[in-house]
Amino acid sequence: MLTNAVIISVIVMVALSLLRVNVLFAILISSLTAGLVSGMNFSDSVNLMVSGMGGQANTALSYILLGIFAVMIGLSGITTLLVNQMLKIFTGKKTMLALAIAGIACLSQNAVPVHIAFIPILIPPLLGLFDRLKLDRRAVASALTFGLKAPYIMIPAGFGLIFHGIIRDEMISNGMNISLSDVNLSMLIPGSGMIVGLLIAIFISYRKDRVSKPAIQTPPAELDMAEGITDEPAPAAWKMEHTFTIIAIIAALVVQLVSKSLVLGALTGIILLFITRVVKFHDGDKVVQEGIGMMGMIAFVMLVASGYATVLKETGSVTELVENTTGLVGNSPMLLAFFMLLVGLIITMGIGSSFGTIPILAALYVPLCAAAGLSPLATAALIGTAGALGDAGSPASDSTLGPTAGLNADGRHHHIWDTCVPTFLHYNIPLFIFGMIAAFVL
Template sequence: MDWSMLGNPVLLSVVMLLALSALRLNVVFSLILASVFGGVIAGLGTGGAVKAFYGGLGGGAGIAMNYAMLGAFSIAISRSGVTELIAQKLFACIGRQVTQKQIFCFKYSLIAILTLIAISSQNLIPVHIAFIPVLIPPLLPVFERIRLDRRMVACILTFGLITPYMVLPVGFGKIYINEVVLGSIRKSGMDVLNSQAPGAMLIPAAGMLTGLLIAIFFSYRKPRDYSKSATDRELREVEPKKISLFNVGVGVVAIAVALAGQFLMDSLIVASVLAVLVFVCAGVIRIRDTQDVFTQGVYLMGGIGLVMIAASGFAEVMRATGGVDEMVKVVGGFAGDYKGVAVFLMLFIGLVITM
């Protein structure tokens, strides 16, 4: 074993990053401190590390802008009442159908519906996490009645929020696959096509699917009861919001415009702006309110965008240290002609660097 790897600036920097994150320090602060730490260890000095960090910030700016614009679109959709309508219809359907004999079928139908809604929140109706506070609280009484384990619901939401990123190059998946994954590969000098990524990502997506199935049919399959005091608090009914079908119709048109814009113009930013303009032209959102829509969109997704910008600066410092090349050479020498070992070690290094 090459013990010199223990002094690798990339490895030490990532360890520091993980330690700071585990201590609950803000992730952007952690990225900045860890990148400077790695640069100093590699001999760049504080000034060199900071300069490299600044040089890499531009690489994440486009991604951050995509997140901000999709966040604005998410806020516009939520104002149209589309997500509230879905929640109300689902809740009304549940109230009519639940009986003792139908509980088994209904439970797994509800699981399937929640999974599809979570998946759609990343592409078809790109509201990201904004649908959770709208949809889940009204369903808490239903979860209680069918004794559904809420940990299973958490797994379903996690699967739906993350897996579409991997295999569907639409909405937030377009940012991740085309901008983050393929953008980084091309920056390293490898020529790849957009169509290659989804197929390659089927393997980790299959792992996510396996985990979801284990959670649904094994880990959290058994009925679970919660304390009466907690459920009484959570199950208080909220006054249903009055929904305009016209606004919902405008929301559906805006969603179609956003999807078409992504495919025809290959620009998530332009597609999001056009979708918001649909709301403005229909009078659902006033022109002067677009400032508020954008501000709330930045509040919703801007944090993620800033993390991506800081991560881009961190990556540039790690590249400048030369530590990544050193790790790759060590792996190449250690693995020799054993392809399986080489693949495993590359995945391990990739995991360390990606953290």
């Protein structure tokens, strides 16, 4: 089992990432490693990876357009008003600010299901405020990732309804009947672990003052001037451009919800800001360049991660890993639960998608759970938790790439050490523990 392509390639990816190798190179090398270990040559591995990159083409385009939209919103000046108001409210209350960001992020999964679309709009303008308050950006990364994951794990609305529906449908298709309400109930215990992780991150791990340093050291005076950090909020009055910007944001949201397309939603907002002259047409090159600079990296990482996931699936290594693991543990409920969660963690760390992992796990885990005498509730909890494990902390997951894209807008936030490692520790460990508890309680 230790020669399995999934295990080896994930170890390679994590090791390279921890050594500060760029995540794009880390995933490329891991993908090639998976292909070679499974018996393919370099050429076949690359071709298979490239063929699978199209699976995230829509997502990649969405992120780039959202980056452009975010830059245009910033040019409107409305973000200055936002920062000024937040300065008044949260001065000296950095813990409350981190919790507020977690709350806003939670809304992005159900009440206003835009997923990470709000991050490039909300977070970059607040970076100066974070440094002014000496708020550890790792706490903000933890808050954002919590909001991107916990709601779909626990709340049956928006993306959560989709996630719970996948669990139910896959369990039924594999011979174990369960209702959607039972799936909802089963995921409350694992999801509670994430609440514990969030509180530990904000109130214990990252409560001390910390100002992120730039890659190239800059004199503090120049740094403050560059970011516009002052002792008092800069005066700003409401203008017609701000009204048009609000209209564009609402229109983009409505189109996205109706069409279920982030691409159409972002395009709507961009076109409206051009038409209303909030951003001039001759500034088009500027906003495109800055938008790609903000979100282009995450877009390409998602493309390569999709290719990596395709390599893992097509080689049969995922199925082989699950079968080998379950063959070792037999029908012991305790061992079965432990190894189910461990395998789910490894697979999702590589694939980077909780939703895409569930069908793979359910097909093999449902019969094993039935044989071990586990109830449908316990089985749903284990499958859901195994799928969710690894999403937080995976270098290839949008739950970590999204927060990094916003927090690293000024080049002071490292994707692995400031986002992936903190979110891995604070969410995967509690999810694992609470998932085990759910397997025995339910």
